[in-house]
Amino acid sequence: MSPKKQEKLPMDIGAVIKEPGSSIKNKTGSWRSLRPEVNRDQCIKCGICWQFCPDMSIKMDKKDGTAVIDYDYCKGCGICAMQCPVKCIKMVKEEK
Amino acid sequence: MPEEENKKEIKSNEKLIAGMPEEELIASGHRACAGCGSVLAVRHAIKAAGKNTIVVAATGCMEVVTSPYPQTAWKVPWIHSLFENAAAVASGIATALKKQGSDTNVLVLVGDGGTFDIGLQALSGAVERNHDFCYVCYDNEAYMNTGIQRSGATPQHAATTTSPAGKLIHGKVEWKKNMPFIIAGHSENVYVATANIAFPIDFYKKVKKGIEHKGPAYIQVYTPCVPGWKIPSNITIELAKLAYKSKTTPLYEIENGVLKFTQKPENPIPVDRYLLLQGRFKHLNKIEIAEIQKHIDDTWNKLLRLEETEVRI
Ligand SMILES: Cc1ncc(C[n+]2csc(CCOP(=O)(O)OP(=O)(O)O)c2C)c(N)n1
C-alpha cells in the first residue's frame, strides 16, 4: 500500500475497533455452493444443529422452536445436515 | 451494530438451547473456513466465560478471521498483540484487574503453534507466577494460518508443508508434545483439562471451571481444520467423534496434580478408522498405522494408571 493510501485509513491509536460485532456487515452466505434446507415438520427442536454451526447461522424459531437457517451467513459447510439426529436437513445445490 | 443495540440484544437473551446459553458473544460474518472446528471452540469458550470477560488473542487463524480491520466479530473486549506473548499480555491484564478489585475474567485463545512452540515461554512464566486467567489452546495440530506448517502439536506421520510425505520422510518425524502434562508439571495450583469439539457441553463446563478457578487454567481443545487436515467441511464433528472413540483424544482433568478421566469411549475403535478419513494421513502404510496404534495404547494405559493410583503429576 502506498503511504498516501495509508494516510487515508482512519485508524485510531492501537487500531481500536469501536463497533462490537461489526463483522455482520460481511455476508458470508455468498461463499456457499450447497444450501441446507430444513424440513421443519420433521424437526424435533433439539438444537443440535444450532450447537454445531461454526457460523451462528441457525436460529431456533421463537414461536415453534424449529431450526431456521440464516442464509445471509451460512457458508454451506454441511455440519448441521450431518449432525441432525433425525436427518431432516438436506444439502441442495445452490443455483443462481 | 451500534453499541446500545448490542447491549439490548445481550440482555434480552437468557435462554438455554441444548444446554448452552442462546446468547452469542461472537458475531456471524467472521472469515473462518466453512466447517472450521476452531471457531466453533471459540464460540463455545466465550459463551462459557460470559460477557464480563476480556479476551486475549495471539496471532493465528482465530485472531485473523475474527478481526479484519475495521470490523470485528467480538462483542466483548478483545486484544491482540503478538504471536508469542498472549500469556504475558494476559498476565498484565489479570494483575491490573486484581489491583482494581475487578471480577472481570481473562480468557486467552491461542492456537497450538502459539502455545506448544512460540508462546510456551510466556505461558510458562504466567503459570509459574500463578496469575488468574483461563488459557484455551485450540489445537488444530499445525500452523494453519500461514498455510499448514508442522508444530509441536502435529502428530507423528501427519503430512504438512514442512513435514511432507516424500521419499526422505513420511510425514512428521517426531511425536506430539504432551502439552497438558508440561503445564501440569508447573504447579499443583493450575487447573488442566483436555476437550474435544464433538463434546461441546463437556468443553463448555471445563472452560467455566477454568474461569472460576482461582489461578491459572489451561484447557486444550481438539479442533479439526478443513484445509489443514484435507477433510470435507461436513465431517468436522464426525471426525472429532472418531478421534475420541479411537482414544486419540483422551478427555481428562488434572486438579491438584491428580488426573481423572471425564469420560471414556465404551467400545474403542482401531485408529485407522480415524486416520484414513484425512488427506494428511493418506500416505500411511501398515507399519506406521501400527506404530500410531501402539503409541495411543501406551499413552492410554499410562493415563489409566495415573487415574487409578492418584499419583500426583
Ligand atoms: C513472531 C511471528 N512469527 C511468525 C508469524 C507468522 N504467523 C502468523 S499466524 C501463524 C500461524 C499460527 O499458528 P497457530 O498458533 O497454530 O494457530 P492457527 O493459525 O493454526 O490457528 C504464523 C506462523 C507471526 N505473526 N509472528
Ligand code: SF4
Ligand atoms: S451448513 Fe454449516 S454454516 Fe450453514 S447452517 Fe449448517 S452448520 Fe451452519
Ligand code: SF4
Ligand atoms: S485454516 Fe483451519 S483453523 Fe484456519 S479458519 Fe480454516 S478451518 Fe479454521
